[in-house]
Every structure is written in structure tokens, then in C-alpha cells.
Amino acid sequence: MERQPLRNRLGWPRFGLSEEARKKWRAFRRNRRGYYSLIVLTVLVGLSLFAEVLANSTPLILRYEGEFYLPLLREYPETAFGGDFETEADYRDPFVLGQLTAGDNWVLFPPVVWDYKAINFAVDRPHPSPPSAVNWLGTDDRGRDVLARLIYGFRLSILFGLVLALIGTVVGIVIGAVQGFLGGWVDLSGQRVIEIWSAMPALYLLIILSAALTPSIPILIVLLSLFGWMGLSVYVRAEFLRARNFDYVRAARAMGVRNWAIIAKHILPNTLTPVITLFPVQMSGAIVGLTSLDFLNLGVPSPTPSLGELLRQAKGNVEAWWISLTTFLVLVLMVILINFVGEAILKAFDPRRRDVGE
Numbered sequence: 001m002e003r004q005p006l007r008n009r010l011g012w013p014r015f016g017l018s019e020e021a022r023k024k025w026r027a028f029r030r031n032r033r034g035y036y037s038l039i040v041l042t043v044l045v046g047l048s049l050f051a052e053v054l055a056n057s058t059p060l061i062l063r064y065e066g067e068f069y070l071p072l073l074r075e076y077p078e079t080a081f082g083g084d085f086e087t088e089a090d091y092r093d094p095f096v097l098g099q100l101t102a103g104d105n106w107v108l109f110p111p112v113v114w115d116y117k118a119i120n121f122a123v124d125r126p127h128p129s130p131p132s133a134v135n136w137l138g139t140d141d142r143g144r145d146v147l148a149r150l151i152y153g154f155r156l157s158i159l160f161g162l163v164l165a166l167i168g169t170v171v172g173i174v175i176g177a178v179q180g181f182l183g184g185w186v187d188l189s190g191q192r193v194i195e196i197w198s199a200m201p202a203l204y205l206l207i208i209l210s211a212a213l214t215p216s217i218p219i220l221i222v223l224l225s226l227f228g229w230m231g232l233s234v235y236v237r238a239e240f241l242r243a244r245n246f247d248y249v250r251a252a253r254a255m256g257v258r259n260w261a262i263i264a265k266h267i268l269p270n271t272l273t274p275v276i277t278l279f280p281v282q283m284s285g286a287i288v289g290l291t292s293l294d295f296l297n298l299g300v301p302s303p304t305p306s307l308g309e310l311l312r313q314a315k316g317n318v319e320a321w322w323i324s325l326t327t328f329l330v331l332v333l334m335v336i337l338i339n340f341v342g343e344a345i346l347k348a349f350d351p352r353r354r355d356v357g358e
Contacts, residue, residue, distance in 0.1 A: 027348040034344020041337040048155035055112035055148040059091055062100055062107040092118075112136070114145035116152040116305040128313070128320040138322040140313050144303070146323055150330050152305035157287045157334065160217065164286035165279055167225045172232030173275060177263050179233070180240025187237070194230055202227045203292075210298035217300060224289050232278050239271035273349045280342025284335050291331060307331050 029035050047054065058071045064081055071091065078089040082099045089096050091107070100107040114120070114135070120143050123129045128146075131138045137146040179190040209223050243249060244267070252262050293299035294308025295315075302309070307327055314324030 024348045028344050031344040031347055034340050034342075034347075037337045037340035037344070041334075041341060044154070044334075044337075045158055048151060048158065051151045051155050052110075052115075054110055055145070055151050056110045056115045057092060057113060057118040058115070059100075059107045059109050062105070064100060064105050066104075112145065112148055112151070114148040116149045117144060117303040118148070119143040120145065128317050128323060130320075131322055137326050138320070140310065140323060141317055141320075146310070146326060149305040149310060150307075150326060153307045153310065154330055154334065156217075156300070156305060157290060157307055157331075160221070160290050161283040161286040161338075164221055164224055164228055164289075165282040167221065168228035168282050168286075169232060169275060169279060171225070171229035173236050173268070175229065176233035176236025177240050177268065180237040181244055181259065181263055181267065183241065183244065187241075194233065197227075198230050200227075206289075206293065207296065207298055210293060215293075215299060215301055217304075220290065220293065220299060224286060228282060228286065232275065232282065235274035235278065236271060239274065240267055243267045243270060277342065277346040277349055280338045280345065284338045284342075287331075287335065287338075 052072065053060065056072065060070075060072050062069050062071065069076055069080075071089075075088045077083075077087060078085040078096060081089055081096055083089065083096060091097065091100070091109075092113075097107070099105070120129075120135060120139055122134075123132075123139065123143065127139050127143045128141050129135065129139045129143075135145050135147070137150070140146055140149065175190065179187045206223055206227075210220070213219050213223075240263075249262060249266060252266055257266075290299060290306075291308040291311070294306040295312050296308075297312060299308055300306050307330065310323055310327040311331075314320060314327060317323065
């Protein structure tokens, strides 16, 4: 007889994933490319969330005349460190830095001593300048550190893609579920509207709207969300059209269960496979869309860090190989990791591919 775990023999409640969810997780782990891509992507995203700690021209902590200061969390005037100005201290100024390192005083900077908008005025070459001991990946055409802008730009792209994919998923589920469940004239009318809207030149409309409006992150999310839900709504609609005539749905209707309850509790949980498998695809599309708009100078305003803005600089400064090469590698790595994770999720949720590992 198989020996049961102690918590089960004692009658304790058993928490955790269902058996079906465990099978999907094991299938996902067997796909080594997708599993390790998820680990690498999680580490990179986790590090980027602490970009201010990794790359910043402001010290993390300092000790001056026996007292500790946290410039990363609070602004201090230059007069607090023996200066003459009431404005915020410039911690890279030779006088301020000398005050902070004299005697028993000390200061701790992040690993990268630049933020995304700090300009290096001490470079003896014209900008963009090549990699050096001060700027590890060089500077852009305005003297800003490329590595710092890559770190902040990576975070912006990932979070932008995540938010846009979530919005597109929610809108696509709602529209597809209503169409598929109600059917009839609601489905036909909705399909005609979607066909007309999907026939619109999305890129041209985005360019026109971005040029007419003052670009910002919220506005770009709204504009790109106008087109990001249609692909998912088609799959959700098909699943609901197929499931609306199943016996358990008819039984729920006969028992007087409300339509929204049938949609949310009975049909939707059984139609989440296309939703989960298409989420990484939506996320990659959102990242590429933001990069494209920034490359066309229709995206986020300066000095917001952006991978597309760095690519535009690389186009205007062909000799600055350090900008084009590093930005291209970061963008490609990000999209490839997301797509590998999406491929592994698709194989894990598809019973016909579940036993296929790599």
C-alpha cells in the first residue's frame, strides 16, 4: 500500500494545484527551452523593477558628519553638505563629492552611476561616445548613458506590454463571450463591426492619432488597446458558440441560473486555453508596437527611456555601433524569451502536444 504524506494521514486539508494543473505544469517544465526562458525572463524583469537601485546618479546611502542620508528616497539641498545652494545637491559635482568623501564621510552609489536622463559633461569626445570605464556601453547623441537607458527602457517595454496584453485580454473575453453566448443578431452585428474595424489600417491610424494627440504612456495604451483585442475575441467567440449548446449549459438555464453566472462560472473556465496561450503573443505585439511608434518619434515623449528611441538614434548615428547592437540584442532577447514561454504554454495546454518535450 502506497504510503500517504503525513499531512493527509492526519486529516489536514490539502492545498495546492489540481491534478490537471499539475499535469500542465509538468508538461511545461519538460519543455526546457520554455521553462528556462521563463526563469531568465523572470530574473530580468525582477531586476528591471529595481532599476533605480541598479542605475542612478543619486547615491543609495551616504554618511556625512556622523549622520546617515538616503538621497534615493528623499531630496537634500546642497547646503546640507556644506554647499551654498538651497536646490537639490548634485552628487556628481566635484565639490559635493569631495565633501561627501572627506574624513569619515562616505557615499555608496549604485553599480551604474547614471540614470536614464543624466548627461555626462566630462566626456572628451563628441557624443555619442564609445564605451568606456565611465559609460560601460557608451553614450547616446545627448550624452546620456546607454546602459542606464536600456535598463529603464526594458522595464518600460515589459510593463507596457503586460498592461496592454491584460487590457486586450479582458476586452477580447468580454466581447467574444457576449457574441458567442447570445448569438443571433448580436453575434452577426458584432462580427460586421469587427470586420470593418479590423480592415482599418491600424498603423496609419495610430500614426495619425499619435500626431494629433500629445503622446504619453496612458494615451499610447488607449490607442493600441483599440486594436489589441480583436484576435482574442475571435477565439473566445468560437469557444462560446461551441459550448453554449452543451448539456451542462442547458441544465443551468433550465435551473434558472442567470446568463452572467453561466458565462463566468460554467463556460469561461473551460475556454481559457486560447486566452492563456495567446497572452504572450499579445504581449510581444504590444512591445513591438511601442518600439515602432517610438522609432517613428510618435511614442513616449523625451526624455522617457525607450528602445525605439535608441534605435532611432542608431539610425541617425550609423557609426555608433554600441547603440544599435545593444538595443537590438535587448529587444530581440526580450521578444524571443516571451515567444519561447508562449510556445511552451501552448504545448502544455494542448493535450495533443502535452507529451512532447524539448
